[in-house]
Amino acid sequence: MHYRPTIGLEIHAELKTxxxxxxxxxxxxxxxxxxxxxxxxxxAHPGTLPVINREAVRHILRIGEAVGGARADFTEFDRKSYFYPDIPKGYQISQYEHPLIIGGTLAGVALTRVHLEEDTARSIHSGGKSLVDFNRAGIPLMELVTEPVIRDAETAGRFARELQLLLRTLGASEANLEKGEMRIEANISVSHQLGLNQSEGLVGRTRSSDERVLGTKVEVKNLNS
Known part of the structure; x- marks a missing residue:
């Protein structure tokens, strides 16, 4: 029995605005x-209202053009609820149903979407206490999501390096991993390929050698740390 990983990446980058x-x-x-x-x-004081940063939108549109993605005819922002000390509103403003960019490819990897959202504050843990620095709260973030088509760690690493180079070339982000300006999360599922005429307990049918049963998906965070 042979095993093969299926990997999809979610990459965040702080935008230069x-x-x-x-x-x-x-x-x-x-x-x-x-x-x-x-x-x-x-x-997040009561009664305050957000105004969209045009410079951040332009960065995303340029990134979308570079990867050959489609610009959305209509876009909107959504509230993603959290209950963490580093999110003062109790929700993050992000995009879900209608992202700015749909599709595209980079380094041979198909993309699902590229959208805008805001960063969280920074939590600092020291001496048994937790402090929150809100300087980072609300900084523009690009989130790029790939299709689950990556099959090995080498391809995933090559894609991340190519994206880092693209962001720097476009002037969209410094994308320094060590500063948290680019953060990589991997969604990984390990599947097994069944040989010819191996039913693996499936009644009434067999599986060919190119059919795969996906395993449980796990998300690996903070790969740059």
Whole structure:
């Protein structure tokens, strides 16, 4: 019996913009003082309303053009509910049903979508206590999702390096893994291929050698850490 992995990647990258995704606070990843680049909008004060960052949208459209994706005729943002200290609103503004870019290919890997969302704050754990720095909250994030068509770790690594190069070439992101500016998550399923006339307990039918039964999917996070 032979086993083969099926891998799909979800990659986030912090975009290079002057301001955050939905407010006028500075997007400065090099700021070391905590809670300096904040405002009532990114701190989720009651009554505040978001305004979309045009520069971030342009970055996504350029990325979509580079990978040969289709621009959406209609796009919208959704609320993705979380209950974490680093998400002040209690939800993340993201895209689901109507992303900005659909499809495309990069390094021979088919893409599902490219969309915009906002980053979370940064949690700092020290001395048995947890502190939250909201400088990162609301920074524009690109999320790129591949189809589950990658078959080995070498191809996955090659794809990530090619995307990193593309983001830097377009000026969309510095994409430094060590700074968390590009984060890679892998969805992995290991399947077994059955030989000819091996039913594996399936009544009334057999499976050919090219048919596969997908195993349980697991998500591996923070591959850059």
């Amino acid at each position: 002057r301001t955050k995704m939905f407010c006028g606070s500075a997007n400065d990843p090099d700021e070391t003082r905590p809670n300096v680049n904040v405002c009532p909008i990114c701190l």
